[in-house]
Amino acid sequence: MKKIIYIHQYFRTFEESGAIRSYYLAKKLVEKNCEVHIITAHNQKNYVLEEKEGIKIHRLPIFYDNSLGILARIISFLKFMYQSYRLAKKLLPANLIYATSTPLSVGLVAYFLRKKVDYIFEVRDLWPEVPESLGIIKNKFLLKIIYYYQKKIYQNAKKIIALSPTMKEGIEIRKIDTKVEVVSNFSDTIFFQKNISKNIHHLKILLYTGTLGYANDLIQMLKIALFAQKNQKNEWQFYIVGTGAEKEKLVDFTKKNELKNVIFIDFVDKINIKNLMQKATAVYISFRQNRALEANSPNKFFDALAAAKPIITNTKGWIKDLIEENKCGFYIDSQKPEDFFACDLWHNPHQEEIYGNNARKLAENQFSETILSEKWWKIIEPYL
Numbered sequence: 001m002k003k004i005i006y007i008h009q010y011f012r013t014f015e016e017s018g019a020i021r022s023y024y025l026a027k028k029l030v031e032k033n034c035e036v037h038i039i040t041a042h043n044q045k046n047y048v049l050e051e052k053e054g055i056k057i058h059r060l061p062i063f064y065d066n067s068l069g070i071l072a073r074i075i076s077f078l079k080f081m082y083q084s085y086r087l088a089k090k091l092l093p094a095n096l097i098y099a100t101s102t103p104l105s106v107g108l109v110a111y112f113l114r115k116k117v118d119y120i121f122e123v124r125d126l127w128p129e130v131p132e133s134l135g136i137i138k139n140k141f142l143l144k145i146i147y148y149y150q151k152k153i154y155q156n157a158k159k160i161i162a163l164s165p166t167m168k169e170g171i172e173i174r175k176i177d178t179k180v181e182v183v184s185n186f187s188d189t190i191f192f193q194k195n196i197s198k199n200i201h202h203l204k205i206l207l208y209t210g211t212l213g214y215a216n217d218l219i220q221m222l223k224i225a226l227f228a229q230k231n232q233k234n235e236w237q238f239y240i241v242g243t244g245a246e247k248e249k250l251v252d253f254t255k256k257n258e259l260k261n262v263i264f265i266d267f268v269d270k271i272n273i274k275n276l277m278q279k280a281t282a283v284y285i286s287f288r289q290n291r292a293l294e295a296n297s298p299n300k301f302f303d304a305l306a307a308a309k310p311i312i313t314n315t316k317g318w319i320k321d322l323i324e325e326n327k328c329g330f331y332i333d334s335q336k337p338e339d340f341f342a343c344d345l346w347h348n349p350h351q352e353e354i355y356g357n358n359a360r361k362l363a364e365n366q367f368s369e370t371i372l373s374e375k376w377w378k379i380i381e382p383y384l
Contacts, residue, residue: 011040030054066244107153121157133292163297187363192306207280212244217288277307285313305363308356328359
C-alpha cells in the first residue's frame with residue numbers, strides 16, 4: 001500500500017464550512033488503495049487524530065480565522081509550518097508528500113523534506129503575487145525572500161498542479177523546469193442535483209458564498225443592492241454568506257444606507273450551501289479589480305455550475321471567458337451597478353432556465369468531480 005502525506009492547513013469535510021477539494025482528492029487516494037495522512041490545523045487547544053472514510057486526519061492546534069490581521073496570519077502560517085514539519089518527519093517513510101497552498105509556507109515543509117521523500121505542489125493562489133499586488137505585503141526584502149523560496153519550491157517539486165490556466169501561466173513565467181498541470185476545482189454534480197426547486201415567493205435572490213475579505217470587494221455587491229432599493233426593485237434580495245476581515249465594514253455600509261434587502265449569514269456547511277443554492281436566482285463571483293486575482297479558481301463558481309445557476313462576475317479573466325463562451329452568466333462592470341439590472345436575463349424566465357441548463361452542462365462536461373479527480377490521479381500515480 002502506497003503512503004501519502006497530504007499537507008493542507010485548511011482541510012475541510014462536508015460537515016465543516018469551507019472548500020472541500022482536498023477531501024475529494026483524499027477520498028480518491030483511499031479509493032486507489034493508498035494510506036492517506038492529512039496534516040491540517042484546527043482552532044482547538046489539542047492535537048487530534050481522527051479517521052474518516054479511511055482518511056487519517058491529523059489536526060494541529062493552530063488558531064486561524066479570516067478576520068486575523070497580516071501579522072497574526074503570518075504567525076499562524078509559521079506555527080503550522082513548524083508543527084507540520086515535525087509531524088511529517090514522524091510519519092516518514094512515505095511514497096509522496098502532496099502539499100497544497102495557500103500559504104506558500106506549506107510548500108516549504110515539503111521542500112525541507114525533499115531529500116527523504118518526493119513531493120508534488122498544488123498552487124491554489126499565486127502567492128506572494130496576490131498579496132504583493134494588493135499592497136498587503138510591501139516590504140521589498142521580505143518579498144525577495146518569499147520569491148526566492150517560491151522558486152525553490154517550484155523547482156524541486158516533481159510536478160506542480162495549478163487550479164486555473166491563468167495560474168499555470170503565472171507559475172511558468174518564473175522560468176522553472178517543473179511541468180505544470182491544470183486541475184481546476186470541482187463541480188459536484190452528484191451532490192448538487194439538476195432539479196433545482198423554484199422560489200415560491202417569486203423573489204429574485206443574488207447569492208454570494210465565501211470569504212468576506214479585502215480581495216473579494218463585496219462593497220460592489222452592496223452597491224447593487226443599494227441601487228435596487230433606491231430604484232424600487234423590491235423583488236431582489238441579496239444574500240452574503242461567510243465571514244472575514246471585511247464583514248464589519250460591510251455590515252456598517254448596510255446599516256448606514258438602511259438596506260432592507262441584504263441578508264448576512266455566517267459560514268455554513270455544504271448541505272446548507274446546497275439549500276441556499278436552491279433558493280438563489282443567480283450566484284455572484286466577486287473580486288477586487290486586480291490582474292493577479294483573475295487567476296483564481298473560486299469554489300462558489302463550480303458549485304453554482306453544478307446547481308444549474310446563472311453566474312454573475314465582476315472580474316475579468318478565465319472565469320469571465322468561460323461563462324460568456326458557454327452562455328451561463330455575464331460580466332458586469334463593478335463601477336456600474338445599474339448594468340446588473342439592464343441584463344435581459346432578468347426579464348425572461350425562459351432565458352434564466354437556458355443559462356442554468358448551460359451552467360449544468362459545463363459542470364457535467366468539464367468540471368465534474370468524477371472527471372477531474374480521475375485526471376488528477378493519473379497525474380500523481382507515476383510518482384507513487
